[in-house]
Amino acid sequence: MRSDAKTVAEYMAGIPEDRKEAFTKLYKTIKKNLPKGFQEAMGYGMMGWNIPFKLYPGGYHCDPKTPVPFMGLASQKNFIALYHMGVYSDKKLLDWFTSEWKKASPKKLDMGKSCIRFKKPEDIPFDLIGQLATKVTPQQWIEQYSKWDPRNKKK
Numbered sequence: 001m002r003s004d005a006k007t008v009a010e011y012m013a014g015i016p017e018d019r020k021e022a023f024t025k026l027y028k029t030i031k032k033n034l035p036k037g038f039q040e041a042m043g044y045g046m047m048g049w050n051i052p053f054k055l056y057p058g059g060y061h062c063d064p065k066t067p068v069p070f071m072g073l074a075s076q077k078n079f080i081a082l083y084h085m086g087v088y089s090d091k092k093l094l095d096w097f098t099s100e101w102k103k104a105s106p107k108k109l110d111m112g113k114s115c116i117r118f119k120k121p122e123d124i125p126f127d128l129i130g131q132l133a134t135k136v137t138p139q140q141w142i143e144q145y146s147k148w149d150p151r152n153k154k155k
Contacts, residue, residue, distance in 0.1 A: 002045030003074075011047045015075050022121030023080055026129060027073060030082075033130040037138035038070060048072035048083070056142050061149050070141050071133070079110075079117040082129065086136040088114035089144050093135055097128075104128040 005011035015023045027047075031040070038049040043066060050067040053059060060066045072083035087094045101109045104125035110117040118124045136144075146152055 005042060008040055008042060008047045011042060019075060019080060019121045022124055023075060025126060026080065026082070026124055029126050029130045030071065030073065030133045033133035034071070035134065035137040039067060041067070043069060044072065046072045046074035051138055051142055051145070055138055056145070058149070058151060061151055068145055070136070079119045080121065080124070082116045082118070083114050084116065084132060085114055086141065097132055100128055100131070101125070
């Protein structure tokens, strides 16, 4: 479900009542723990955090008019989704997260490449997500992203 919300506040106001409390807590957990320097904004129909142009002026290689995305948070039709590019791009971080998940939750991890899905709001391991949010600084993400950015590849 892609939202037409223009601001994070507008997006938050549209969260269904049955998941508003958990979604808000998840948002606050990420915001509290995310290293300084990421920029909160709307993008791709969801709220999230990205690298501001002042830190990476070239923007996202797929659309240079948009900043480089890092994390996204969305209320989808059947679940709450947390998109974390760090677990997608760094096997060591992914291994840490999947190992810690087993300690933090009795539920099976429902995850795609960067998308962690929470079908039941009561199953969100907030402490673990807070820890995950601390693991990558903006500078570390810029360094990792720069390696993939096709505009930086030698011809």
